[in-house]
Amino acid sequence: MIDASGLFGCSWPRNNATTSKERKIMCSTHKQFTVTLGCAVTVLTAGMLMVTPTALGQMSQINNPDWSLRSPAIHWPTGHTPADADLFAHNELLIHSACSSVWPYLVDAQTWPDWYPNSHNVKLLNSSDGKLHQDTRFSWDTFGVHIESRVHEFVPSSRIGWFGDGTGMSAYHTFLLLPTPEGCRVVTEEVVTGSGAIEFRKTDPGAMHRGHDLWLSSLQKALSRSTSDATKPLSPKSQAPGFYRAMLGSFEVTALSDGTAPRHVDKILSKPDIAVSEYAADHEMEPVDLSINAYLINTGAHLVLIDTGAGELFGATSGLLVTNLEAAGYRPEQIDTILLTHIHADHSGGLSIGGLREFPKATVYVDERDLEFFVTRKDDSNESEARITSIKQSRATVGPYLESKQISAIKQNGEIVPGITSRSQPGHTPGHTAFLVQSEGHGLLVWGDIIHSSEVQFEHPEVTVQYDVDAGQAAQTRSQQLQLVSDKGLLVGSEHISFPGLGHVRKAGSGYQWVPIPYSATVTELDPK
Structure with missing residues (x-):
């Protein structure tokens, strides 16, 4: 029985004699009048409303503004x-x-x-x-x-x-x-x-x-x-598809470019004088294009994407991850596992476009501290405008997976899928996480935002970025991670070092130095130990 009393401003008793083709709704009024719902007409007479199946279909759209x-x-x-x-x-x-x-x-x-x-x-x-x-x-x-x-x-x-x-x-x-x-x-x-x-x-x-x-x-x-291109000389406006593929033991690793984020580093780093000096020494001009990288791990049993890029949040120079994923031979619906190093626009922004999930079959793993901080927390009018914007973006991109029950909390320092474990490294965000990928004795640490500026932060690990939630803890975590990977010779995947962001870290005086992997024209072992 459909209770439509709220639609017509009257009430009526339920009638067990009604059928699926004809709903008799008793109304207290005895006046005869006609209600038109689109193309269906129902007549109320002598306290009775006859609702046709067509009218029932229209009732299902009664709250639909379209x-x-x-x-x-x-x-x-x-x-x-x-x-x-x-x-x-x-x-x-x-x-x-x-x-x-x-x-x-x-x-x-x-x-x-x-x-x-x-x-x-x-x-x-x-x-x-x-x-x-x-x-x-x-x-x-x-x-x-x-x-x-x-x-x-x-x-x-x-x-x-x-x-x-x-x-x-x-x-x-x-x-x-x-x-x-x-x-x-x-x-x-x-x-x-x-x-x-x-x-x-x-x-x-x-x-x-x-x-x-x-x-x-x-x-x-x-x-x-198309109109703009037709009025200009033909010239290349973008790079070739951005992916770089290699092996890690029996795992296939594909670095995926989401594009770049142009930034004035002297405005976002905590020591602008050092930033200006280091970039000038490297002959780089501002704004600097910071790479946005993600990493696809094919374990044979799982297709795991670590971070998702910026989606539609950072403008025309980014949002290329799905295009490059498809160029690499994969489709978004094939991804079964997504690991977020943290919730920020350039890491979780690619989860959803226009409020729609880009990876409909994936379970998204994220530290519950980040989920609470950026998505499920209560609104606070005292928050900064930048933090309010970040929370809105996070709810729009992460939220659809929360609603569809496709979010799972990361168990810190535990295995997520065979061969991939998490490593807690808080500071940049409360739940900032690295992922250690291991296969047949070979290893890769995807460490998220330990480094934003390779030109500055390897030599000056104490320099922080304005996006850090806890700058002091972020600097401490960075120093710990740099020492760890340099001591162990561990291969690193870094989301903001120039694409593909794969390399090693070595000690250099009081600081460190980034050593990118040599480019290979064929698919070879990333970690040939």
Whole structure:
């Protein structure tokens, strides 16, 4: 029995005689009136409201703000109308390009992953030219679900709609392109039915809307880049895919570049005079590009990603991790384990894009002290603006995994998966953690943010960075770790030393020196002891 009393401002007793096709809801009033819900009309008369199945479907969307915005110009196939929806989304965006320019991006589905981060592994099954057409069948992964799709409506530069079937759900997604004097108004709507859609609506009702907002904004950016490129001479604007692969015993290690973060080091390091002097001696100009590195460990039994880069948080020079992961031959949905050295935008920011999990099947391991400090803590109005921003970013990127119960607390100095153990090294953040990777007598220590500036902090370990939560403890931990790895000759993976950030540390006078591994054009042993 559906209790809809709150919808109509009246109350009624439950009636066990109602059927699934007809719900009789008794109301105290005796006046006759009509309530219109979209295209379904129900009549209250003599204290009785007849609710049709269509009206019930619409009631499921009563709190969905997209429902009132649905376009009457959309063509819906039978069984997949908004009235049938268990989950519905409406999004639209005015793009300052002709609809004929927008259209190629929608029908060239194989290139969606190049500009839309919520699409992966797109495969066209019956297209001779690699584009979508009437009745084209294609498969792809989105929202962490594998979808089998078929184009149902195809009007060039105007309309395209496709069916999509996934586990426990059936969908129809449509794009409508409307020319305007300013460009093209792109309207996209989707209807999803089934138990999977109902569960999706319960756990995160706004996820599909956010995903489609990201789709439209990414489409706009792609068109903007294309227009800009067309008016400039051809010249390289980025590096080749950033990954470096080697072996560690029987484990495969792939260093992945997320890009760089330009920083004025004299503004973020605790001793700016030393910073200026050291960088000048190395002939480097500010702002300095600090590498953002992550490390993928294929143990054979697990695919483990240590840190996730900055995602969409640091702008155009970063957020390249998934692109480089795919260039290295892997997909985000293959990752089963993510280890966070700590929660900061450039380490945990790549977990989610637009509020959507980038690694839908991964369990995320993080020290519970960081989780409490950056995500689950109570809001404090006395916090600095920078700390408040960091907390908001952390909740947006780590939060979706917490909601889906994919977060697991790190057991310090314990094994996480066979061959990988944690090492507590607090200071930079309360739960800052290193990970020791070992296979067949070979070892690699991925140490997070022990070093931000290789030019300064090896020779001057006492120099701290403004991002340290406890600067004194961070400096002490750095000195301990530098002595440890130099004494033992332990190979290091460092997230902010120039890519790939792999090398050794040796003692040099009162300080230390970084010794990068020699580049190899083939996949060789990282730690040839």
